[in-house]
Amino acid sequence: MSSKRFFFSFYERASQSFHDCPSLAKLLIFTVTVSSGSLVAYSDSKAYSGISDAVPSDTGNKKKKVLVLGTGWAGTSFLKNVDSSLYDVQVISPRNYFSFTPLLPSVTCGTVEARSIVEPIRNIIRKKSGEIKYWEAECIKIDAKNKKVHCRSNQDANSEAREEFLVDYDYLVIAMGARANTFNTPGVEEHCHFLKEVEDAQNIRRSVIDCFERASLPTLTEEERMRNLHFVVVGGGPTGVEFAAELHDFIREDLVKLYPIIQDQVKITLLEAGDCILNMFDKRITAFAEDKFQRDGIDLKLGSMVVKVTENTISTKERSGDISSVPYGMVVWSTGIGTRPVVMDFMREIGQTNRRVLATDEWLRVDGCDNIYALGDCATINQRKVMVRAIFFLLCDRLLVGLL
């Protein structure tokens, strides 16, 4: 859910750079997030059509191995575009499907079924001209020196499958994405829901209903009932704002019919540490969303930084320095993304310290490495193109304002 979606994608470059014929990328996604819902225009990237009938000359008859880590936006876009007849392509990811993340907030409330926003990665790769292998496993270490990746199955049920295995490569494409960023706030991992994966959305859905069922029990005091019906969203980015809006609509339009007695006790609070929500957009979008939230009765607390979460309460530090605790029924934590540990280890290994994500050149080649490419949320291009991207950002922003 990063702001990268607002740009013309550079994902295809990695595959195209193999052919030395870069062309304008075809992936364009606009996500407009406002309180009343979301508009998603998704133009699927088309498979690269310039199939060459000769294997690269320097390899003789043996195809070079391309190893892709990840099946998210970046990895899947690459897979759709790579010419698998020229390379021996392998994919490794703990998730055997691609998920359309912009619709995740809608899955939390059942507006969209989880099944509708996923596509098995095996379905995607079997449409390619050459065979692509997929293994459901987690990459636990990248060994750039020996051109090997250490992997482990992510199924814990079976000990034999947990065995570590090595996969070697000629070209490595790192598209492992990111993880939810907790800023090391105590209690977040244990007590908060994230909204990054399909499972997260399904857990939130169950949790909302659980809160309502708990609040309906005859044993609870009024205070406990209020606590169970207090939904807190942390983070005023597109995901948090959209989830708060979806939850509000779900409660006001659907749940009130099923739980009529307790409808007046429901409260939604959105906590944002900054000065405004949706701060990456034009101010008019922010103002519109804030105004809509006020009308909807969603309690928006700006300048409110979460310092601790316990089983039943969430503590925030206000601008004044005061720390206050409020009881909650469910917290959804959506404060942006952080680096995955395995990527962090790899960055340390190649000397890219003091960075948030992997730095690449404009051809998505990881700085300081041979034949390693990185794309998506785990990478950033640190050269020239920055200006072009800034211009696109402004253009897209203008366009979004026009759409509202």
Place this chain on the structure above:
Amino acid sequence: MSSKRFFFSFYERASQSFHDCPSLAKLLIFTVTVSSGSLVAYSDSKAYSGISDAVPSDTGNKKKKVLVLGTGWAGTSFLKNVDSSLYDVQVISPRNYFSFTPLLPSVTCGTVEARSIVEPIRNIIRKKSGEIKYWEAECIKIDAKNKKVHCRSNQDANSEAREEFLVDYDYLVIAMGARANTFNTPGVEEHCHFLKEVEDAQNIRRSVIDCFERASLPTLTEEERMRNLHFVVVGGGPTGVEFAAELHDFIREDLVKLYPIIQDQVKITLLEAGDCILNMFDKRITAFAEDKFQRDGIDLKLGSMVVKVTENTISTKERSGDISSVPYGMVVWSTGIGTRPVVMDFMREIGQTNRRVLATDEWLRVDGCDNIYALGDCATINQRKVMVRAIFFLLCDRLLVGLL
């Protein structure tokens, strides 16, 4: 999934006996289970229309309390038919929805989405003329002497909601169903999937894909791969047979496309302790199903009783007395239903020992109790009607044969 579905239902009698005007029940369900799928004809029972505008005379102005335990077929049918304007009706069940169990085997393979076979109980009760209260909790003890039921919330996340609470009643309707019967076979609870609840079906679905993903990993030996792709179904009743057939179709029609390399290593085994599968039906149905299984390559082992299940192997005792163990990837246990512990405790309390389920008279009143009714899988009528039911059974059986 009991054979009760083959009869005209007596469920409505419990509500109608309050009015002393029994009429022919309206719930009729036919489930024909054959290897190629299932035909389900479900005629929904209609709400009882004889609404009286006076509360029962003996209670004065205060309505009598009717407490219903369970939201399965029996409980839901009762709720649809009870005149809630005459009684103060309360429902307690750990499951806040009714599920259409005949379609559960289809949920295991994604033919039907779980959401499509459930209906929130709150949706059902809000359509009634009088208010019906629902609490998501488990009944842990029935205290017939004091006309009270001990309940506890089934959510473990929150300690305060786990508190036990008492609900009193004037009339109690026990419709708690049954649980999967393991015959105390060691290892079944720990290592087998059941197919009784919606969650079971969803777990099986995940587990099948997990087996295929595990089998695709490069680290596995050929033997381990074969083990992971060995699916065992225990029990040759309608549920087991239908699941085996669904799984076969799912693998042959869908999964082969996604996992083409390992398709020849898949094996499905159906273990049945008796002489034939589907022994409650006419022999021609049994023969048809057995023949179809043979053509489909499903390994049917008759006279094979499971004696032990470990993490990776399932041990069976053959007719000859030999015990053999085979490795498996997933086991689905579907050998019929057993009594729930709380019902067993209650039976002991009221002196109904040495029985499998609660015995009632023809008006569904529990023998030896006042104002307690029992219906569905947790009860059986032990008088007169037995002959009528036997005739209906034969009639239905004939009809089913005609439908094939």
